[in-house]
Amino acid sequence: AADKFLCGLVGAGIQQSLTPAMQEEEARQQGLRLHYQLIDLDRTPGSLAQLPMLLEAARTIGFDGLNVTFPCKQAVVPLLDELSAPAREMGAVNTVVLHDGRLVGHNTDGSGWAWGLRRALPGADLGRVVLLGAGGAGCAIADALCRMGVGELRIVDADAARAQALAQALLDRFGPRAVALADAAQALHGATGLVHATPTGMAKLPGLAIPASLLRPSMWVSEIVYFPIETDLLRTARALGCRVMDGGAMAVGQAVGAFELFTGRQADAARVERHFRSL
Ligand code: NAD
Structure with a gap:
C-alpha cells in the first residue's frame, strides 16, 4: 500500500x-x-x-x-x-x-456533520429540526439529516427561493419530510433542534441570525461556523441550558x-x- x-x-x-x-x-x-x-x-x-x-x-x-x-x-x-x-x-x-x-x-460535509452530531450530541432528538441556511453547507447537512431519519426538517433561508429549492430537491429524493418556511419564529416553534448554517457569527459578521428569544433550553443547537469556535449563538444557547455542538465537530x-x-x-x-x- x-x-x-x-x-x-x-x-x-x-x-x-x-x-x-x-x-x-x-x-x-x-x-x-x-x-x-x-x-x-x-x-x-x-x-x-x-x-x-x-x-x-x-x-x-x-x-x-x-x-x-x-x-x-x-x-x-x-x-x-x-x-x-x-x-x-x-x-x-x-x-x-x-x-x-x-x-x-x-x-464528506454531510457525513462529517453527522459524525459530529453523534459525537457531540448523542441521542439528539431528530423529530423536528430547523435548518437555518440552505447554502452549500446547509444542503449537505440536510442530506445527512434525511439519511439519519429526521422526522420533519424545517428549512429557513434569507433567500426564500433557496429554501424552497432545497425542500423540493429533498422531496424528490427522500419523500415528504422537508418544508421551507419564511418565518424563523414559526419554524422554531416546537422544534427539537436547530442547525445554524449561515455565515452569521463569523469574526467579520458577528451577532445572531435569529432573535435569542426564539431559543428554548429543550432544543439542541448545532453551530457550523468555527472562526471563532465560540460564536454568539453558542454562548447564548449554552447560557440558556441547551445542549450544543460547535462548528469544530x-x-x-x-x-x-x-x-x-x-x-x-x-x-x-x-x-x-x-x-x-x-x-
Ligand atoms: P453559503 O453562502 O453557500 O450559504 C449561506 C446561506 O445562508 C445562504 O443561502 C444565505 O442566503 C443564508 N443566510 C445568510 N444570512 C442569513 C440569515 N441571517 N438568516 C437566514 N439565512 C441566511 O455558505 P456555506 O458554504 O453554506 O457556509 C456557511 C457557513 O458555514 C460559513 O460561515 C462557513 O464558514 C461555515 N462552514 C463550516 C464548515 C465546517 O466544517 N464547520 C463547513 C462548511 C461551511
Whole structure:
C-alpha cells in the first residue's frame, strides 16, 4: 500500500484553513508521508475560471486527492469522471480522489456533520429540526439529516427561493419530510433542534441570525461556523441550558472522511479532534 500522499485544498481565501494541519498530522501519526498544499484561488489570476486547468495540473502532477471549498463545490462537478451517490444527488463535491488518472467526487460535509452530531450530541432528538441556511453547507447537512431519519426538517433561508429549492430537491429524493418556511419564529416553534448554517457569527459578521428569544433550553443547537469556535449563538444557547455542538465537530468530521478517501486508511477521529482543538 502507498505510504506517500500528495493532497491539497482548492478554494478562495483559504489561508486560515486548519485542514492541512489535520491531514498532515494524522498521516504523520500513522507513519505516512502526506503533503497538503493550499491552492488559493485568491492568489490565482482568473480565479474560478482556472478550475479546469488546476484539476488537469493536479492529474498531471500526480495528486492523490483534493478537497474543494467555496466557490468551487458545484463548479467542480461537471469536471469529474465519477461521483459518489450523495455527491451526485447534492450536486456538490468537497473531496476529489485521483486514481489511475480518474477524478472521483465525494462529499464528506454531510457525513462529517453527522459524525459530529453523534459525537457531540448523542441521542439528539431528530423529530423536528430547523435548518437555518440552505447554502452549500446547509444542503449537505440536510442530506445527512434525511439519511439519519429526521422526522420533519424545517428549512429557513434569507433567500426564500433557496429554501424552497432545497425542500423540493429533498422531496424528490427522500419523500415528504422537508418544508421551507419564511418565518424563523414559526419554524422554531416546537422544534427539537436547530442547525445554524449561515455565515452569521463569523469574526467579520458577528451577532445572531435569529432573535435569542426564539431559543428554548429543550432544543439542541448545532453551530457550523468555527472562526471563532465560540460564536454568539453558542454562548447564548449554552447560557440558556441547551445542549450544543460547535462548528469544530463538523470540520473534524469532514477531514476524517477525506483522510480515509485519500489514504484508504481509517483515521483516529478522536486524535484528529484533539489535534484540531489544540491548534
Ligand atoms: P453559503 O453562502 O453557500 O450559504 C449561506 C446561506 O445562508 C445562504 O443561502 C444565505 O442566503 C443564508 N443566510 C445568510 N444570512 C442569513 C440569515 N441571517 N438568516 C437566514 N439565512 C441566511 O455558505 P456555506 O458554504 O453554506 O457556509 C456557511 C457557513 O458555514 C460559513 O460561515 C462557513 O464558514 C461555515 N462552514 C463550516 C464548515 C465546517 O466544517 N464547520 C463547513 C462548511 C461551511
